[in-house]
Every structure is written in C-alpha cells, then in structure tokens.
Amino acid sequence: MHVFEMVVWIVAICVIGGIIKSYFDRKKTDRPENIMDEVMNELGLGEYYSKTEVDSFIKKFETMEKRIQVLERIATDKGRNLASEIDNLK
Numbered sequence: 001m002h003v004f005e006m007v008v009w010i011v012a013i014c015v016i017g018g019i020i021k022s023y024f025d026r027k028k029t030d031r032p033e034n035i036m037d038e039v040m041n042e043l044g045l046g047e048y049y050s051k052t053e054v055d056s057f058i059k060k061f062e063t064m065e066k067r068i069q070v071l072e073r074i075a076t077d078k079g080r081n082l083a084s085e086i087d088n089l090k
Helices: 003-028 035-043 051-076 080-089
Strands: none
Touching (some): 035 051
C-alpha cells in the first residue's frame, strides 16, 4: 500500500465516522414533528395563542413577504423591465 492510498483511506474513514456521528447526534435531539410546534416553542407563543392563530399569522406574513419582494423589484427597476411586463399583461 502506498502512502497516498493510506492517506485517502484515513480521510475516508474519518469522513464516514463524522457523518455517522452527526446522524446519531441529530437523532438524540428532541425536535417537534410539526414545524408549528417548533415555531410556537421558540417564540413562546403557546401560552397566549392557539395553533390556528399562529398558523394564520404565518400565512399572512408569507403573503406580505411576497408582496414586499414585488415592491422591491418595482422600486429598483429602471423602468425597462416593468414597462415590458405591463405590456405583456395587456
């Protein structure tokens, strides 16, 4: 066995061992199965709001985020792209 082959094997074993270790470490953490539970736990909203209220808030927030992205695109546009998009809509 050449030195280069030995180095490659050592690196491969270490990488595989690291992957296996991170897999088992991730399994140990108690993560909520539902993303809504995770959000409510992190923000401490479980005491004050129900899941449906938080869910509706998150949906509204996502909608507002999309609208803001469109407004940013309109505000930063030099007018060329916006004019062509409006003409395409007609």
